[in-house]
Amino acid sequence: MNFNRSRVLKNNLISSKRNRREITDKIAGKFMLIPAILISILLFAIFALLLLHSEQILSLYPITDLIFSSSWKPLAGDFGFYPFIMGTIWVTSLAMIFSIPISIFTAVYLSEYAHPKLRKIIQPFIDLLAGIPSVVFGLFGVLLIVPLIRDYLAPMAGVTSSGYSILAGGFVLSIMVFPILISITYEVLRTVPVEMREASLTLGANQWETIKKVVLKKAYPGIIAAIILGFSRAFGETMAVLMVVGNVAKVPTSVFDPAYPIPALIANNYGEMMSIPIYDSALMFAALILFVMVVIFNIISKYVLIKIKRRVA
Amino acid sequence: MIKRRNLEEKIFKSVMILSLTIVICSLLAVFATVIIKGAPSLSLEMITEVPKGGYYLGGGGGILNAIVGSLYLSIGAIVIAFILSLPMALYLNQYSERSRVPGIIRMILEVSTGIPSLIYGVFVFLIMIEVGARASLFWGIITIAVFITPILTRGMDEIMQTVPLKLKEASLALGTTRFETLIHVITRQALPGILTAVILAFGRGIGDAASVLFTAGYTDSIPTSLSDPVATLPLAIFFQLSTPIPEVQQRAYASAIILLVIVLLLSAVSRILSRRFMEYVVR
Numbered sequence: 001m002n003f004n005r006s007r008v009l010k011n012n013l014i015s016s017k018r019n020r021r022e023i024t025d026k027i028a029g030k031f032m033l034i035p036a037i038l039i040s041i042l043l044f045a046i047f048a049l050l051l052l053h054s055e056q057i058l059s060l061y062p063i064t065d066l067i068f069s070s071s072w073k074p075l076a077g078d079f080g081f082y083p084f085i086m087g088t089i090w091v092t093s094l095a096m097i098f099s100i101p102i103s104i105f106t107a108v109y110l111s112e113y114a115h116p117k118l119r120k121i122i123q124p125f126i127d128l129l130a131g132i133p134s135v136v137f138g139l140f141g142v143l144l145i146v147p148l149i150r151d152y153l154a155p156m157a158g159v160t161s162s163g164y165s166i167l168a169g170g171f172v173l174s175i176m177v178f179p180i181l182i183s184i185t186y187e188v189l190r191t192v193p194v195e196m197r198e199a200s201l202t203l204g205a206n207q208w209e210t211i212k213k214v215v216l217k218k219a220y221p222g223i224i225a226a227i228i229l230g231f232s233r234a235f236g237e238t239m240a241v242l243m244v245v246g247n248v249a250k251v252p253t254s255v256f257d258p259a260y261p262i263p264a265l266i267a268n269n270y271g272e273m274m275s276i277p278i279y280d281s282a283l284m285f286a287a288l289i290l291f292v293m294v295v296i297f298n299i300i301s302k303y304v305l306i307k308i309k310r311r312v313a
Numbered sequence: 314m315i316k317r318r319n320l321e322e323k324i325f326k327s328v329m330i331l332s333l334t335i336v337i338c339s340l341l342a343v344f345a346t347v348i349i350k351g352a353p354s355l356s357l358e359m360i361t362e363v364p365k366g367g368y369y370l371g372g373g374g375g376i377l378n379a380i381v382g383s384l385y386l387s388i389g390a391i392v393i394a395f396i397l398s399l400p401m402a403l404y405l406n407q408y409s410e411r412s413r414v415p416g417i418i419r420m421i422l423e424v425s426t427g428i429p430s431l432i433y434g435v436f437v438f439l440i441m442i443e444v445g446a447r448a449s450l451f452w453g454i455i456t457i458a459v460f461i462t463p464i465l466t467r468g469m470d471e472i473m474q475t476v477p478l479k480l481k482e483a484s485l486a487l488g489t490t491r492f493e494t495l496i497h498v499i500t501r502q503a504l505p506g507i508l509t510a511v512i513l514a515f516g517r518g519i520g521d522a523a524s525v526l527f528t529a530g531y532t533d534s535i536p537t538s539l540s541d542p543v544a545t546l547p548l549a550i551f552f553q554l555s556t557p558i559p560e561v562q563q564r565a566y567a568s569a570i571i572l573l574v575i576v577l578l579l580s581a582v583s584r585i586l587s588r589r590f591m592e593y594v595v596r
Binding site for chain 2: 021022024025028029031032033034035036038039040042043045046049050053101102103105106108109110113122124125126127128129131132133134135136137138139140142143144175178182206207208209229232233235236237238239243263266267270284287290291294295297298299302303306
């Protein structure tokens with residue numbers, strides 16, 4: 001009798017301890033979901049708030065006028081975003097033209113040819129490049145690239161330029177997107193199975209032919225995804241571009257012209273627009289354009305990359 | 314025929330080596346330019362004093378306000394980001410088997426890391442207008458925290474995914490709950506990686522200017538409370554560079570060296586720490 005009772009007690013004790021552990025487990029699980037929910041709401045909150053604030057300008061002007069008109073006179077009530085959109089596209093495209101071939105060749109070399117030791121040496125350099133603050137890149141542009149264009153490249157092309165130009169923005173931005181392009185392309189190349197390379201080499205192809213006809217073909221979607229990602233990074237870059245691109249609200253006609261990309265527009269004017277509500281609304285519309293473009297680019301490229309990862313795993 | 318094929322390979326191989334050289338050289342060029350231009354005006358005064366009267370006209374003083382301001386902002390932000398990120402990363406790796414939720418959250422995180430910091434700055438500024446707040450240390454911290462939380466979570470998540478499944482299974486097989494496995498096995502196993510992710514996110518926070526442009530304000534003194542405005546190192550560089558006075562511009566270059574040194578230190582520390590803690594990791 002006595003024996004039994006103590007056993008029951010002991011069992012109760014064990015089960016209550018067990019219960020407590022399980023309850024802790026359940027509560028922790030629920031608790032951990034909270035930040036995840038918060039972060040999920042964040043993107044929608046940003047979108048909603050930007051949309052809310054750009055409503056005023058969208059109700060006054062049709063959206064096509066805003067996007068395709070090139071007259072920007074906020075005080076006179078002209079809000080044409082065309083020069084800014086073109087400025088962004090010019091600078092970003094130029095940066096990608098410089099950056100894509102160099103990054104892909106570098107990634108191919110690191111993945112296919114380089115000795116593992118060399119790879120280990122190069123890796124920290126690329127990480128470091130990714131960690132340099134954008135203001136420092138901007139300063140580098142002002143100190144080296146801008147004078148270079150003003151004193152050498154522009155005269156060589158037979159034009160006069162202050163140096164603060166699309167070309168300067170393109171140069172600086174291309175260096176800034178090297179790390180992201182190289183590291184993602186490298187990762188994508190690594191997902192191509194070794195057996196495929198071996199099969200091609202066995203058939204008598206040399207290493208370059210294998211890269212060209214097997215590896216790159218297989219890695220093609222992933223590389224496109226990397227490029228889209230790099231493009232969207234360049235698209236939203238603010239400070240470095242702002243410092244070297246000249247900030248003149250005109251539709252550019254050559255790479256030696258200054259431009260005024262959307263992020264620079266927002267950063268430069270945001271402090272002072274509070275007095276004119278419609279101007280505020282116009283800038284919020286600019287931010288909305290930027291946000292929507294970046295989100296779309298990111299979703300596309302991430303979707304492709306996730307699919308590739310899943311195929312490998 | 315064989316010769317032509319091999320020639321083609323040789324050409325492309327040299328193009329690749331050239332590309333790699335360009336990448337490395339551009340990194341070196343950034344460093345060299347900033348150091349050569351900034352070194353002459355680098356002085357102890359720069360890092361030990363706040364700007365004196367007439368600093369932006371070439372007067373005496375330094376940028377201690379910006380250095381301390383940046384540290385305050387980033388330390389505050391990394392603490393908040395860590396508190397939010399760790400549970401999120403743990404959740405993604407343990408509590409979500411066989412559900413679509415982690416996939417969706419990961420996608421949202423990926424997209425969030427791609428949003429330009431400027432947009433986060435605008436977002437927080439809009440909230441500040443709604444609640445009627447002014448630019449201050451507090452709102453600067455919030456901005457950077459919002460901006461680096463996705464980066465930090467993603468970094469931690471990636472590390473935790475590399476923890477071997479067998480280790481988890483061994484722990485669970487001993488009768489632990491998922492929570493216990495998380496705390497005692499996964500977190501420890503991933504510790505070096507978590508540290509690296511934290512330092513990386515910290516570096517992003519300290520180097521970013523666009524996000525705190527409207528939310529942190531700018532001041533020549535060191536903030537004494539959360540409601541004071543605060544200067545940051547990147548913005549100090551930007552503002553000093555925008556003045557027309559050569560001496561002040563010189564100081565912008567010197568400030569950039571200080572910022573670069575901080576970034577380099579962080580990257581060195583993360584490497585050393587992660588190597589140190591690697592000893593306790595089961596592989």
